[in-house]
Amino acid sequence: MIAFLRELMQPEWMFLRYALLVGALASLSLGVIGTMVVTRRISSLAGASAHAALGGVGVALFLQRVCMWTGFTPMLGAVIGAMAAALLVGVINLCAKEREDTIINVVWALFMSVGLLFLARTPGAIDLQGYLFGNIVLLDRSAIWRTMVLDVVVLAPTVLFYNNILAMSFDATFAELRGIRVKIFYLGLLALTALTIVLLIDVVGIILVIALLTLPAATAGCFTRHLWSMMILSSILSWVFVTAGLLVSSRYEFPAGPMIVVLAGVVYVVGLAVSSRRKAR
Known part of the structure; x- marks a missing residue:
């Protein structure tokens, strides 16, 4: 371990230092938002x-290459697509009183299919693998600043409105009777979830951001009963999974993203088994 830390300080290992730092910063947002998503049972929203x-990336690339709208970047398309999908889910759920899981699956399929249709008419090579799996070991300083801004955007309202979020998470009806604007907080949660996903897709990819939004929070839920402690433990677990996955992948030359997901999945299964056994006693 000491030898590895010495190697980590070498100039050629700068990429791994960036990855470890971004992973630690991203764990804060992932732990907080993931806890609220898991508690509200809208994990599939991620x-x-x-x-x-x-899907938004597909539309943006089409507009860039075919319509010559150079200002419509893939990141802007991703933000619009994710935000539109999240808010559409929320509005339909609140107004039409439809089941969230049904709405989420419909929106998931619809938006992604539209994006793929645009990509089919977009000339040039398109690296979908980069969006699906990301590459956490190819980061620069801009990713660090972007992740820090995301942490501030996520943590500030969570601290300020913690009691309202707590009431909404466990009993929305009672919270509404107490005068809490549950609908506004619910839509705000959806928007923050979408923003977290978009800003981290470029860093870790779609597959990893979905896993890190749900698995650490679900694991923390096996051992904690309070929302605040679940957020803290989820953030710690997310950091542990990212760090351990990066160290193992760099040592044994495995892909970093899949290694992180596997470690998170194994720990969740173990935590679920331990929790079930404790409840059975």
């Missing part, structure tokens, strides 16, 4: 927003 973001 997948819908992520794939809707991919």
